[in-house]
Amino acid sequence: MSILIDRETRLLVQGITGREGSFHTTQMVEYGTNVVAGVTPGGRGKTVAGVPVFDTVADAVGETGANASIIYVPARFAPDAVYEAVDAGIPFVVCITEGIPVSDMVPVAAYVKAKGARLLGPNCPGLITPGEAKVGIMPGSIHTPGPVGLVSRSGTLTYEVVDALTRAGLGQSTAVGIGGDPVIGTSFVDALRLFQDDPKTEAIVVIGEIGGSDEEDAARFIAEHVTKPVAGFIAGQTAPPGKRMGHAGAIISGGTGTAAEKIAALEGAGVRVAESPSQVPGLLREAMAG
C-alpha cells in the first residue's frame, strides 16, 4: 500500500512533447510507472517513450482511462492545463511547473477543491511510491519500498533525506513533494491525514521550510490526529527576514514563518526535529522504538 499513487495508477502527461515532459516521461516509464497517455495540442498520433499522444485531455481520458495527470507545461499555460485535467474528470493532478502567479493559483486551488479533485503542487517534484510508480522528477534510484511516509516542501532536500533513509535501511511507502509556492493544492495536513490512514505507513517524516504556517498547521494536526511516530527537519534557520529564499513561498514576512516557530510547534506536537538532514533516520528510529 501507499498513498495517492501505486501500480494501478494510469498516468497522463500534459505537455509530453516538451523538453521537460519528454525527458521525464522516459524516466517515469523506465521506472515502471504506468504512463498511459500524453497530451500536446496538435500532437495526436505521435508517441513519446512508447506513450501515445493526444490533442486534448478529454480525448486522452476517453481513449486510455487515465486517472492521474502530471503537468510539465510552462507557467503561463499551466493553470489552463489544471482546469483541462480536472474538467476531464481526472481526480489527481500533479503540477511540476514553477513560476505560476499566485493570482492564477488562487482560483485554480478553489476550483480543484470544489470539484472534489486533488492537486499536488505546483512548483513541486511530484511523488513516488517506490517500486510501483514515480510521478515526478525525482531520481527514482535513491528510493526503496518501506514503511516511512515522507512529505516535504522542497526537492533536492527531500532527495537528501530519502537517500539518508534508504541508506539507513528505512524504505518509503510514498514520498510526496508538496511544493514551495505560497498557494499549493495539497498541504502537509492533507498528506499527513493520508499517511495516518495508510496501513503500510508506519512512521512519517515532515520536511518543512520557512514561510507561511503550513508546518504549524501540521503540528496541530499531528498533536490531535496522528498516532504514528513523526520526525522532521525545517530548513532556513539562518534565512534573513523579508527575502525570498528561492521558493516563492519561502519568505519570512511580518516576523512570521520563521524556522524557530515551526520547530517549536512541531516539537510541541511530539515531533523529533533534526538539526541536520542526516539526523532524520536516527531520530525516526528512536521515535519508532517509542
Added chain:
Amino acid sequence: MSILIDRETRLLVQGITGREGSFHTTQMVEYGTNVVAGVTPGGRGKTVAGVPVFDTVADAVGETGANASIIYVPARFAPDAVYEAVDAGIPFVVCITEGIPVSDMVPVAAYVKAKGARLLGPNCPGLITPGEAKVGIMPGSIHTPGPVGLVSRSGTLTYEVVDALTRAGLGQSTAVGIGGDPVIGTSFVDALRLFQDDPKTEAIVVIGEIGGSDEEDAARFIAEHVTKPVAGFIAGQTAPPGKRMGHAGAIISGGTGTAAEKIAALEGAGVRVAESPSQVPGLLREAMAG
C-alpha cells in the same frame, strides 16, 4: 404543509427602508408573515412596520435567526444582496428585483447552487403559502389555503389564475412565481419536484410563457416523475418572433421557445393545457377526478 415557506419561516427583508421594501414589508406583516428583520446599510436602530433594521445581513441573522430573505434592492445592487444573504447562511433567497443584467445573474445562480442554497427569481412576484406566510408582492387576499400547488413565470397572470382557482373552491398549498428572466434560480422542474414531494399538494398548475425551454423541461419531468394531476396555461400564442414581450426572458429566438411547442410538450406529458386562464380550474378538477 406547503413548500419552501410556512408559519415557521423567519423572514429577513433586504432593502427594507426603500419605497418598495417598506411598502411590501407592511403588507407581508399584515398578512401574518413572520418578518423578523430588515437590512439597509446604515439603517441600524430603525424599524419598519415594527421590524428591526440592521446594517448587514450577518448582523440580522445573528440577532434574529432569519432563515429566508426577500430582496427589494435596485438591480445594480441586487446581485451583491444575494451574495450577502447566501454568505450569511440564509438557505432561501427570494429576489423581486427586475432588470438585473444576465451576465450578473450567471455567476449568482452558479454560486447559490454551489453553496447549496436556493434562489427564487429574480424578476418574480415571490411566493405565498396561503394563511401562513406571504413572501412577495402578490395580493394576499385572493389566495386561500387548499390542495393546489401553483408555479408560474409571471405575476398578474398568476393572480388571475389563483383568483379563478379560489373562486372555484380550489385553494392553494403554495403559489410560486419563478420569474420572467432568462436566468433564474428556481426552475419549473425544481418547483414541481417540491410539489410532488409535498403531501399537502394534491394537484399542480403550471403557468408558462414563450421563451426558453423551461416548460419543455417541466413536461419531461412531469412525464417521468410527477404522479399528481397537472393542468396548465401558456401565454404568448400570438407573440411574434424576435420581440421581447415585457419579460426579459419572454422572447422567441431562433424559432424556439414558441407557445405551440410548449403546449405540445406539456400535453404530451399528460398535462391539461387551457386555452384561457379561466379554464384552468375546470381542467384541474377534471384531472383530479382522474
Added chain:
Amino acid sequence: MNVHEYQAAEVLARHGIPVNEGRVATTPDEAEEAARAFGSLVAVKAQVHTGGRGKAGGIALARTPEEAREAATRILGMDIRGHKVGKVFVVPGADIAKEFYLGVVLDRPQRRTLVMASAEGGVDIEEVARERPEKIVRALADPLLGFHAYQARQMAFALGIAPDKVAGFAAIAQRLYETYIAEDATLAEINPLILTGSGEWLALDAKMSFDDNALFRHPDVEALRDPAEENATEVEARRSGISFVKLDGTIGCIVNGAGLAMATMDAVKLHGGEPANFLDVGGGASAEQVAKAFGLVTADPNVRAILINIFGGITRGDVVASGIREALGRVEVKVPIVVRLAGTNAEEGRASLAEAGLTAVDTMDEAAAQVVTAAA
C-alpha cells in the same frame, strides 16, 4: 438591443478580432467611392436589423466601382422583411479557403454562456442545428471562471481544424467570448469566420445583440442604437417605462403585467380578433401610465377598439377605475373601449366605470369577446 453588421464588426475589432474592414455608405456615390478605394471586388451589403438579407437580394458582389454604385442604388431603400435599407456596408472581397460558424449565446437551461462553432459556416446556423446538429460543436463556459483556452482548442480539434491553425481559432473564440461578457451581449456571432487562401483567420460577417438591462453600463453600445430601425412608438413607450410591441391587428391592448398582457392577446385571438399590440402598463396601472398607454395605442391608425385588462392586486380595482377615468379625461379616445377589471375591489371599480359610460366586465373571455365584436 440590436446593432448593424458594421457596428458589430467595429466592436469585435476593438476586442482584437480580425474583421474585414469595410466602409458604410448611405448613397450610391459613397458606395462607388468605397469600392474605388478598395480597388478590388467588393460586396455591397444591406445594413438592416434582420436576417435573410442574402435571400432578399440585399447583398451583391461588384467587380467595379460602377457595379458597386448600381448595387447600392438597387439595395438602398429596399424593404427587407419590413426593414427599410438606409445604409450599405461595402467590404473588400475575401479569398475564402474555408468557412466556419462561431457564436456565443446564453444557454438558458444550463444558466451558462455557450460557445458554439461549426465547420458549416456561411449558412443559416439554425438550419444546421435542426438538420445536422452533429455538425455543431458546443462548449459551456464556466459561470465563475469563463471560457478556458483548452475549451477553445478542444472545439478547434473537434472541427477538424489543422493543428497549425488551432491557436488562431482558439484565440478568436476566446476573444469572442470575452467580447460577449465585456459588452453584456446576448448574442455575438461570426458567420462566416473564414480561413483565407493564405491561412489567415478573418471575421467576414458579424452580428451582435445586447442586454437591455445592462446598457446603463455601456454608453458606447447605447450610442450604436439606430432610431431608423426602431418603432417610434416602442421607443416612446420605453421612455415611459411601458413595454410595448407593435403588431398588425386592430385591437389595442392595455394590460398590467407581461404574462397577463400576452394572455390577453391570446384571448383576443381566441375570440376571432387580432391584437394590435402587446402593452404592459406596469404593476400599479396609475392614471398617468394609463393615459400614456392610451396615447401609444391610439397612435396606431389600425386600432378599431381597445381592451383594457387590469387585475387589481395590491392596487385596488376602485383606484384603478378612477385612474382610467382620469386618463380618459386627459386623452381623447375615439374608438370603443372595453374594460375588464378583476381582483381586489373590482366590483366597485366596474360600477364606477359603468357610471362613466364605459363597458366594464368581469372576465377576460367576456371582455375579449366584446372587444372583438366592437372592432368588427
Added chain:
Amino acid sequence: MNVHEYQAAEVLARHGIPVNEGRVATTPDEAEEAARAFGSLVAVKAQVHTGGRGKAGGIALARTPEEAREAATRILGMDIRGHKVGKVFVVPGADIAKEFYLGVVLDRPQRRTLVMASAEGGVDIEEVARERPEKIVRALADPLLGFHAYQARQMAFALGIAPDKVAGFAAIAQRLYETYIAEDATLAEINPLILTGSGEWLALDAKMSFDDNALFRHPDVEALRDPAEENATEVEARRSGISFVKLDGTIGCIVNGAGLAMATMDAVKLHGGEPANFLDVGGGASAEQVAKAFGLVTADPNVRAILINIFGGITRGDVVASGIREALGRVEVKVPIVVRLAGTNAEEGRASLAEAGLTAVDTMDEAAAQVVTAAA
C-alpha cells in the same frame, strides 16, 4: 518586487483611490521647490524599500520651504536599515480627523486573498496584530468572485465608521482589492487611510509589493524597479536564472535546490560558520550555471571559502563533477573550495574532483565542518 511609497501611490491613484499627491525630490533644491509649490506644511519622507522610516528619522515635518530643504538635506543620503536614501517624497500636510489601516495580502492557509482593516491606523499593523488582534477586521475574498461590496460595507460597520462615510470606505476597500488583483500584487497597503476634518477619505501612505512570477504581464510595474534598491549581484543572478540572496557571513554557498540551499546554510551555521549567501544554482547544476555561481559568490570580498553542495539526482554525480571542473577552468577561484557530492554516481564524481585537487566529501555535515575550518 518592492516599490517606493510614491510609486505605490501612483498605482493606487490609477485605480481611482484618492491619494495625497506629492512630489519626488532627489536634491534639497527640489524638496524646497516642492514645498514652495504646495505652499503649506509638508512632510518630507525618505523613499526606501524598508519599514521603520519614522523611527529612523527618515520622516520630517517642515513648516516652510527652507525647513523642507533642511529636512531633505538631512534625510537624503541617510542609511536606513542598510538602505541608502536617494529620494524623498514631499507631500502636503493633511488635516487628519481619524486614521485607519487598510491592507490586502494573501492568506496562505486559506489560499484566498485577505482584506484587513483597523481603526488603529498609522501605527505598525504587525504590532496591532500581535497585541490587540481584536482591533483588526478581516474579510476573505471569494477565490472566484472576488471581494463583494457587502464585505467592504461589513468591514466599515465593524470598524465603527459613521453611516454616511461607509460607502466611501467601502469603495476604497474594493478598489484596493481590485488594484491588488489587477496588478498581481503580493501586498497593497494604505496606512494610514485617513478621514480628513472635512470628511474626505485620503490615502496618506501607500505600500505595494508585486508577484515576481507575474511581472511578465505587467511591464509598467517592472518599470518601477529601482536598481539603487537592489543588490547588483542578486540582479545579475536573477538574469542567469539563479536564486541568490546576499548575507553577511564568510562562507559562500553553491547548492542545487532551494530547500537544500537553506539546509546547507543551516549546516554551516551549526558548525560554527556564517553563510555569505543563499544560492540555488537550479536543478541541473550545469557547468555553465556553476561557473556563473562561482562568479556571483566570489564577487563578495567577505567570502573566505566556498561550499558546493550538490545532490545528484536525475543529473548524475559524475556529470556534475565534470561540470564543476569545467567551471573552474573558466572562472578563477582564489579561496578554498569544499565540494559535497551525493546521490547517483556520487562516488565517481568525488573521485574525479579529488583528481582535480578538490576536497570532495560524502556528507553535508562533513562538508560544512571542513569549509568552516577552511574559512577560519
